[in-house]
Amino acid sequence: MRKSLSFVVLALLLAACAGRPENLLLISDQRAAGATEIEMLVATTRLPSGDPGTLFSGERNQVLGDIKIVDIAISIPPDEARKVGQVQFPKKAPGDPAREFVTTRAKVLEIPDAQNALRSMLRNKGTGHVLVFIHGYNNRFEDAVFSYAQFVHDSGAPVIPTLFTWPSRGQLLGYGYDRESANYSRDALEEILRRLDRNPAVTQITVMAHSMGNWLTLETLRQMEIRSGRLPGKIDTVIMAAPDVDFDVFRTQMRSLKNAGPQYILLASQDDLALSVSRRVWGSSVRLGAVDAAAEPRRSELEDIGLMVVDLTEAEGGGLNHAKYASVPEIAKVLGERIAAGHTLGVPKATLGxxxxxxxxxxxxxxxxxxxxxxxxxxxxxxxxxxxxxxxxxxxxxxxxxxxxxxxxxxxxxxxxxxxxxxxxxxx
Known part of the structure; x- marks a missing residue:
């Protein structure tokens, strides 16, 4: 059974990797009627590639503390011309904006220019709410940009999208390298979150991570809490989608994060095939993103932590069932509403039930x-x-x-x- 499951997962991953288009960030000067443009700021610890079609590679920027900021805009075709919940990658760059996602702007910014760009985005959108997203394993720079644009569009979340992308090589067999690259990027993510918190135009920060990105996020939040005794006050909600984190390790991480602070929301699915393979790779009992929150002893353990637990097991996510937060349109929409609502649950010490x-x-x-x-x-x-x-x-x-x-x-x-x-x- 284990061999057959691993074979299925490997086949799905190979199929996904084989079809990846190239040069996604080449600029298109065409526009399509009814298309929507998603503008985002991207912060990264990746090494610049020197190629305008990719901008950044999967290697690590060896200049410690050198965080690159990019202002990127992605055009998304009208809903009637696409399948909502999926990215319509260009068959050939720069792509057809009437039917495909295309890049309309990509400009690397210095820190002062990035601050000005953020102020302009906040002013134009009429909100002080920033959504910081941290992607998972096996993501190239351009993959992370397009996927995040799709979620922001399909969720309808009224936020300023900010992507933190760390040096994943985007390779199926690069799991170990990716994990170390996530660890490498902890200080940089902390710096971005603190800069946003200090910005007077930013009133609210939601942090959302997927898969291995949750490891980076939790480690970063933990070190921020240990360093300062508390998390930045503007961090309102932390959403953990399919976290590729050992459940027991998560419990120890949360011991440092139990002071009054953000609402933690866990999106879990017991049929997540990618996390099933990860569990076997690490030899752990359960990955956090595949936990059965209704069964003991996990129920009591989660109750003690005080999470909002979201069970997506019954949702048909397709493929590996590893990205239901974005691939199931109804879930994306409700998450958008929840992100907009912020930390509004009225019982701060309520149990899981x-x-x-x-x-x-x-x-x-x-x-x-x-x-x-x-x-x-x-x-x-x-x-x-x-x-x-x-x-x-x-x-x-x-x-x-x-x-x-x-x-x-x-x-x-x-x-x-x-x-x-x-x-x-x-x-x-």
Missing amino acids: DRIGLATASGAAAVGGAVGLVVTAPLAVVDANERDRFGHRVSAVGEDAKAGLGITTAPTCPTERFGPRPVGCPEL
Whole structure:
């Protein structure tokens, strides 16, 4: 069974790597009607490639502390011309903006110019909310840029996108090198987060990481807490998508991060094939991103940490089921809403059972693929703003689908005396 699983994962990874296009960052001077442009700032510890089609390689910048900043804009075709949840890579660079993602701007900036660019983006978008994303293993510079642009667009998150990209070689057999490159980049990520926190125009920072990027993120946050005694106050939420982190190691990391601070949200999926292989590579019992949060002893351990746990196991993610946060459009949309909402849960020391999470119903076809909120305690434990924001999503998931997932929810009962009463609501 183990050999067959490893073969399937290897085949999927090889297929993905074989089809990677080249020179994605060549500038297109064409525009398409209905296309959307995603502008982002990119910070990196990679070595410049000297090639305008790639900008940066997978090697490490040997000048310690030299963080490169790039202002990049990616044009995304209209939704009716693409499959939402996927990146439509150009078949040949620079690409066709009517049907493919294309690069419309890519300019390396000095730090003062980067600060000016950030101020301009904040002013033009009318927000002080910055979303910092840290990618995972096996990502070239251009892969990370295009994938992040896709998530920002499909989630609809009203934020200023900032990408931190570390020196991944983007090679299937480069796992060990990538892990060391993540460690190499801890101080640089800390510097970026502190610079954002010191910027008076920035009012809120959400940190989101995927896969191995969570190792880098957690190690960075841990060293920041140890160094200063607390995390920067503007870091509001930390979202961990499919974290490739040993569960026991995660528990020790969180011991240093238990002071009052950001809301930590875990997006986990027990059918994540990439994490299944990682678990065997490391010889660990479970990877954090594939944990069964409902089963003991993990439930109690997570409860003690105080996470918002999001179980995406029932969502059909395709491929390795390793990037459901971006590949399932409904999940991306709800995450966008959650990012916009910020740290609004009203019970800071609530147990795991008092948190809310997201899931897609196994009977998605019957409910139109709607994403609903899994509520493991009455909605009364969540503050009123959160109930109002997400209540409609709870009711969007059919009772049959919820039963299939073992979900029980308290009904949202209207306060008016007239009209029919939902099942479970007392008479007024």
